[in-house]
Amino acid sequence: MSSSSETPKTWYTGSCHCGAVRYSVALDLSNPSFEATKCNCSICLKTNRLGVRIPDPEQSFKLLSPASLDDVPAYRFATKQSQHRFCNKCGIHLLCHGEYEYEGQVHKVFSINAVTLDPDQEGLDLREWKVRFWDGKKENWNAGPAEKPYPGGSYY
Numbered sequence: 155m156s157s158s159s160e161t162p163k164t165w166y167t168g169s170c171h172c173g174a175v176r177y178s179v180a181l182d183l184s185n186p187s188f189e190a191t192k193c194n195c196s197i198c199l200k201t202n203r204l205g206v207r208i209p210d211p212e213q214s215f216k217l218l219s220p221a222s223l224d225d226v227p228a229y230r231f232a233t234k235q236s237q238h239r240f241c242n243k244c245g246i247h248l249l250c251h252g253e254y255e256y257e258g259q260v261h262k263v264f265s266i267n268a269v270t271l272d273p274d275q276e277g278l279d280l281r282e283w284k285v286r287f288w289d290g291k292k293e294n295w296n297a298g299p300a301e302k303p304y305p306g307g308s309y310y
C-alpha cells in the first residue's frame with residue numbers, strides 16, 4: 155500500500171539490446187528523493203552501470219521476458235551475495251539483486267541498470283536525473299552517495 159505522501163509511480167519498459175530480456179518497472183521520477191547512482195566498485199565501473207534502486211521489486215518490477223529471472227544468467231563474484239544479471243545473447247547488464255551484510259545488518263538490494271530503460275518514453279529523460287556516487291570500492295557505505303565520484307570512479 156502506498157501512503158498519501160507518495161506521488162504515483164509510472165511504469166516504464168526496459169530491455170537488453172537484442173530484446174531477449176524485457177521488463178517493466180514503476181518509478182517515481184517526480185519524487186525529489188529520486189536519484190540514480192554510479193559506483194567505483196569493480197563491477198559497477200566495468201559495466202558502467204547507472205543504478206536505480208527499486209525498494210519494492212515485488213510490486214514495482216515485472217519481468218516480461220523470459221518467464222523467470224532464473225533464465226537470465228547471473229554473474230557472482232567475491233562474497234557471491236549479489237547476482238548480476240546479463241543477457242546471454244547481447245551481453246547487456248540489466249540488473250543486480252541480492253543481500254549484503256554491513257555492520258551487522260542485512261540489506262536487501264534490487265537495482266536496475268537504468269540505461270537499459272527503453273528510450274523515447276514520455277517523461278523519461280536521463281539528462282534530467284540527479285546522479286550521485288557511492289564508494290563501493292572501499293565498501294564505505296556510511297560515507298553516503300556524494301556529488302562527485304570517489305577515487306577510482308568516473309562521472310560518465
Ligand SMILES: [Zn+2]
Binds near residue numbers: 170241
Ligand atoms: Zn540481449
